[in-house]
Amino acid sequence: GAVxxxxxxxxxxxxxxxVKIECRSLDFQATxxxxxxQFPKQSLMLMATSNEGSKATxxxxxxxxxxxxxxxxxxxxxxxxxxxxxxxxxxxxxxASFLAGDSGEQFFGPGTRLTxx
Amino acid sequence: xxxxxxxxEMTATEGAIVQINCTYQTSGFNGLFWYQQHAGxxxxxxxxxxxxxxxxxxxxxxxxxxxxxxxxxxxxxxxMKDSASxxxxxxxxxxxTALIFGKGTTLSVSx
Numbered sequence: 235g236a237v238x239x240x241x242x243x244x245x246x247x248x249x250x251x252x253v254k255i256e257c258r259s260l261d262f263q264a265t266x267x268x269x270x271x272q273f274p275k276q277s278l279m280l281m282a283t284s285n286e287g288s289k290a291t292x293x294x295x296x297x298x299x300x301x302x303x304x305x306x307x308x309x310x311x312x313x314x315x316x317x318x319x320x321x322x323x324x325x326x327x328x329x330a331s332f333l334a335g336d337s338g339e340q341f342f343g344p345g346t347r348l349t350x351x
Numbered sequence: 352x353x354x355x356x357x358x359x360e361m362t363a364t365e366g367a368i369v370q371i372n373c374t375y376q377t378s379g380f381n382g383l384f385w386y387q388q389h390a391g392x393x394x395x396x397x398x399x400x401x402x403x404x405x406x407x408x409x410x411x412x413x414x415x416x417x418x419x420x421x422x423x424x425x426x427x428x429x430x431m432k433d434s435a436s437x438x439x440x441x442x443x444x445x446x447x448t449a450l451i452f453g454k455g456t457t458l459s460v461s462x
Contacts, residue, residue: 266448268450278438280449339384342395344393347391
């Protein structure tokens with residue numbers, strides 16, 4: 235299957251700093267990338283949908299000025315958590331999609347665990 | 352709003368068969384996905400249903416009834432490594448759009 239990577243796999247930062255997370259599709263061109271957040275023992279919550287070359291579409295309740303998404307190419311999307319606070323500590327997972335037949339299956343990255351002190 | 356319900360936890364023994372149910376009430380429907388997620392890892396794709404009926408893939412099968420807003424994932428010949436969280440997800444719109452996830456069912460397989 236298709237491979238999606240994320241970097242870093244984990245990060246610890248001080249409150250008030252910014253953290254950038256990269257999501258790459260390694261062996262295919264992703265028409266769309268998605269960013270999810272998962273709190274402990276909770277399911278994945280969609281944060282935003284990102285299409286290459288256009289502005290991301292954010293879900294209700296997600297602050298676009300706090301979670302900056304850049305989708306510069308068909309293989310790379312970045313999520314920057316600006317002025318991070320302890321409540322932003324979570325598991326951030328990206329997924330990438332291309333139209334594989336009728337499925338349009340999403341392929342998930344390994345996730346990035348963010349801890350804000 | 353969108354609503355996807357699954358049992359929170361299930362237990363089973365090695366070699367057994369387990370069925371994880373999922374019901375959904377969503378504003379749209381263009382496919383239902385099942386993912387497996389081990390703790391601290393990303394979800395991995397298990398199955399996809401868009402038409403009514405049963406899809407079989409080795410030890411895993413998934414069923415869909417669109418009129419009832421209902422799906423199940425059937426796991427046969429359970430192994431210890433099947434202990435994980437199983438996520439039911441609905442795609443509301445066309446292929447390539449986001450998924451809405453249920454809260455997941457944590458399955459514990461014992462010997």
